[in-house]
Amino acid sequence: MSSGSAERSPGDRVRFFPFSAIVGMEEAKLALLVNAVNPLVGGVVLAGDKGTGKSTLVRAFAQVLPEQPVAKGCPYNCNPFNPSEMCDYHSELWSRGERVEYEYRRMRVVDLPLNATPDRVAGSIDVEQTIKTGRVAFKPGLLAEANRQILYIDEVNLLEDYIADLILDAAASGWNIVEREGVSFKHPSRFVLVGSMNPEEGMLRPQLLDRFGLYVPVEASMNPEERAEIVERVEEFARDPESFYKRGEPHERQIQERVSRARDLLGRVTIDRDLLRLVTSTVVKHGIKTHRAEIVIVRAAKAIAALEGRARVELEDVVKAMELALRHRLASKPFEEPKEKLEEVIRELTGEKPDKKDGGEGGGASTPWERGTPGPSGSGKSNRIEAFLKDFSEFPAAIGKVFLDDTRAGSRAPNRGSRAFRVTAVASLKGVPIDAIPPIGQQLADVDLPATLRASAASSLTVPITINPLSIRVRVRKEKLPVLHVLLLDTSGSMRVRKKISVAKSILRSLVEEAYPKRTYVSLVVFRGLE
Known part of the structure; x- marks a missing residue:
């Protein structure tokens, strides 16, 4: 076999379903390829029901990316030809005119678990080196491992906010900067950020959602032919992964070569001033305040043009980029589907009339692997409570509004994210560590070893270092407390019981639906009279 980028070693690439063999999901595939061409687009969120192939698509994605040169033995996967993407060690070699040894490595998916701590993500003290030398040494974390790789966060909507902030800050700047007690370090951290989530389990906070460049809803195909094709391919892959992959290997290689050409072309792609003004005016017209919107649109449009082999952005590239970048940024009214707002924006750009969906089955595939995906026919959620309340005038306050101000004084205002009304407790033995402090009294049940070693190294005069009682640090943890919503129902005979019960059932169902993902x-x- 040749030494090209499609070369495989035993046990490599065969473990995952081929990218080109995945049926449909064309918009999600495009979003991933755009980020592969230009990671500065800011990553992508794949949102959809469980079992729709989100994780399968992401893990297959790494297989179609070309190999890249990496500084040999570097834990940060440095770019050996670009000093702005090198760690301090290799940057110093470069500045002295010395040659940086390198090798070719295939990009891979780095998983970030939901229970990851800040030390595991950003990096922490190297305990072994610190004890041996008496000097605080840095131990790289997941952000170092993910440099120039794919950082994948499954169920990103359930990730702790402060962990998400660490990751998104590094994704935006391309650097992970660690400033902690005894540790001051930075290293390159440029990665393709991919998150997947099930909206039924709660949405991301709007502030975090905006930090992701692109957003793609992933829906199960409702086309019986496509679903049958999916079953056949999955079964064939399960029976003989090796032969299944070989059958589609030419398609995988074509995608690799397409991404490589697009990366080389990207720096020469330009966008006309008129198109740029069209982008910014559209963003302003629809009340999108964040500047990330137009920046991401332009970067994505250039990447799309590069994937098509063009050095100039066209209107169709801008339209595709807006479909990917604006869906999660368009403000929508209650019960208004963001998809409808997005279609309105696209019609304004292209001058098309409202699209009338046809019920066709879709066209044929251009290759044995590729097949189109019919447009989803989603419907908005109806307001079940409204019908019950239309003629019911005995409620003293609207549903969801504060009835007794003093009962909720000082509480946090709810937001649209998945963490509204969430209460936390500090100084618990359970939960996520957020700090390390000297022990209070004789409490030594939760010693933080890295923090203890940092404090000991700062005060110790001998090597190996010695740990004294004044250097011991214990963890401070934050724990989420359960939230309880109580619905009181007065069933007194004079209160039009039958209708009130109907209203209560509707309200209760709505509360349960909201409570489940959170x-x-x-x-x-239930009470009556004095009972």
């Missing part, structure tokens, strides 16, 4: 509790208390 993992909160709902209780119904």
